[in-house]
Amino acid sequence: MKLTNNHNLPQTFINVLERPTYSKGKSNITATELLNSPRIVQLKRKHWDDIEQDASEMVWSLFGTAVHGVLEHGKDENHIVEERIHAKVNNWNISGAIDLQEINEDGIIISDYKVTSDWAVMNEKDDWHNQLNLYAYLVELVKKQPVKKLQIVAIIRNWSSRDAKTRDGYPQAPIVVIDIPVWPFEKRESYVHERIALHEEAFFDAETGGAVKECTAEEMWEKPEKFAVKKEGGVRAKSVHDTRDEAVAALPPKGYFIEHRVGERTRCASFCQVNQFCSQYQTYLSTKETV
Ligand code: SF4
Numbered sequence: 001m002k003l004t005n006n007h008n009l010p011q012t013f014i015n016v017l018e019r020p021t022y023s024k025g026k027s028n029i030t031a032t033e034l035l036n037s038p039r040i041v042q043l044k045r046k047h048w049d050d051i052e053q054d055a056s057e058m059v060w061s062l063f064g065t066a067v068h069g070v071l072e073h074g075k076d077e078n079h080i081v082e083e084r085i086h087a088k089v090n091n092w093n094i095s096g097a098i099d100l101q102e103i104n105e106d107g108i109i110i111s112d113y114k115v116t117s118d119w120a121v122m123n124e125k126d127d128w129h130n131q132l133n134l135y136a137y138l139v140e141l142v143k144k145q146p147v148k149k150l151q152i153v154a155i156i157r158n159w160s161s162r163d164a165k166t167r168d169g170y171p172q173a174p175i176v177v178i179d180i181p182v183w184p185f186e187k188r189e190s191y192v193h194e195r196i197a198l199h200e201e202a203f204f205d206a207e208t209g210g211a212v213k214e215c216t217a218e219e220m221w222e223k224p225e226k227f228a229v230k231k232e233g234g235v236r237a238k239s240v241h242d243t244r245d246e247a248v249a250a251l252p253p254k255g256y257f258i259e260h261r262v263g264e265r266t267r268c269a270s271f272c273q274v275n276q277f278c279s280q281y282q283t284y285l286s287t288k289e290t291v
Pocket residue numbers: 037039040043215219220265267268272273274275278279280281
């Protein structure tokens with residue numbers, strides 16, 4: 001990957017970003033890749049040397065890495081910090097690095113530390129459940145000890161003391177611990193097998209010159225277009241619809257209009273490192289231009 005420094009960040013940041021902190025060893029696939037869209041994984045593997053990323057976009061993930069220093073320094077005797085666990089599942093070597101494992105007599109507590117936003121904490125994501133249950137699967141498979149608890153330790157980078165006093169449901173401190181339900185072992189196992197099958201297919205397609213499956217709406221963080229019926233001069237919509245026809249049918253005879261709220265693929269547009277190499281996204285953009 002080509003790292004750029006368009007905003008003249010201090011060289012120390014650049015040095016840290018250029019020095020990888022882990023190797024995935026002998027694994028075919030990391031837990032992070034397994035959880036990711038197979039299309040993104042394949043495009044990254046193919047175009048890694050051509051991907052450009054600016055250091056300024058990586059600052060928060062750098063702080064996420066810096067938290068590991070805190071874990072190392074603050075650990076107790078029964079804590080294992082940043083252990084990379086390797087497991088063989090369906091002939092795939094999977095590895096996952098776990099931030100913190102607390103070893104107790106009645107089971108292990110797994111914690112994942114995230115530097116994230118207040119919005120993410122208030123809108124808990126399925127991704128967190130998938131990730132931590134994948135870790136629980138790997139730990140139980142390899143260590144043969146039960147996992148009794150999963151938790152996200154969220155460090156909220158944009159926490160506001162004012163919002164904490166005035167907004168309902170707003171986190172009351174800049175660090176919050178969020179419990180994640182532990183799935184039964186069978187559910188974790190079938191989830192992992194499902195992810196492996198998806199990636200197996202994508203690897204096969206990529207290696208044989210086939211078309212790698214497209215990303216789903218969920219993987220693209222897609223917000224579909226909407227049609228809002230609004231009063232002229234008003235701010236809030238009277239009603240919001242999936243199609244223009246539905247909005248037309250709901251339009252009162254006088255004094256209202258239809259506002260078209262354009263849909264978007266947020267991840268493709270702003271958060272996907274391979275969007276310039278992705279035919280799915282490029283086709284979407286060209287279709288949008290001609291509408
Ligand atoms: S640009 Fe969008 S569709 Fe293409 S790989 Fe990235 S997330 Fe998937």
